[in-house]
Amino acid sequence: MSLKINNYSLGIRSVSSRYIDSAIKELEENPRALDHSSSLLQRILAIDADRKTAYNLALDMFLVGIDTVSKITFLFFLRKP
Numbered sequence: 001m002s003l004k005i006n007n008y009s010l011g012i013r014s015v016s017s018r019y020i021d022s023a024i025k026e027l028e029e030n031p032r033a034l035d036h037s038s039s040l041l042q043r044i045l046a047i048d049a050d051r052k053t054a055y056n057l058a059l060d061m062f063l064v065g066i067d068t069v070s071k072i073t074f075l076f077f078l079r080k081p
Contacts, residue, residue, distance in 0.1 A: 004077060012062070020058050024051060 023041055032038075034046055044057055 005074070013059070016059055016062055017055065020051075020055055024054060 020041070023039075024045065027042055027045055034043060038046075040061070041054060041058060045054055
């Protein structure tokens with residue numbers, strides 16, 4: 001069971017890392033002034049250019065967005081023999 005959870009965690013990290021890397025690369029190639037339409041990722045990278053901070057923030061937002069579903073899924077896997 002823990003192997004399944006670990007595989008899901010690695011999958012989430014892999015997929016989200018691709019999108020985060022893509023967003024960071026796009027921001028580096030096309031810098032622009034921050035305004036009301038700037039994304040949270042753009043604002044964080046403008047304040048703190050550390051990629052680790054960007055990864056953690058994006059993963060937190062992603063996991064909060066699926067918090068209810070993840071809890072139900074986790075409970076589902078706990079109950080399976």
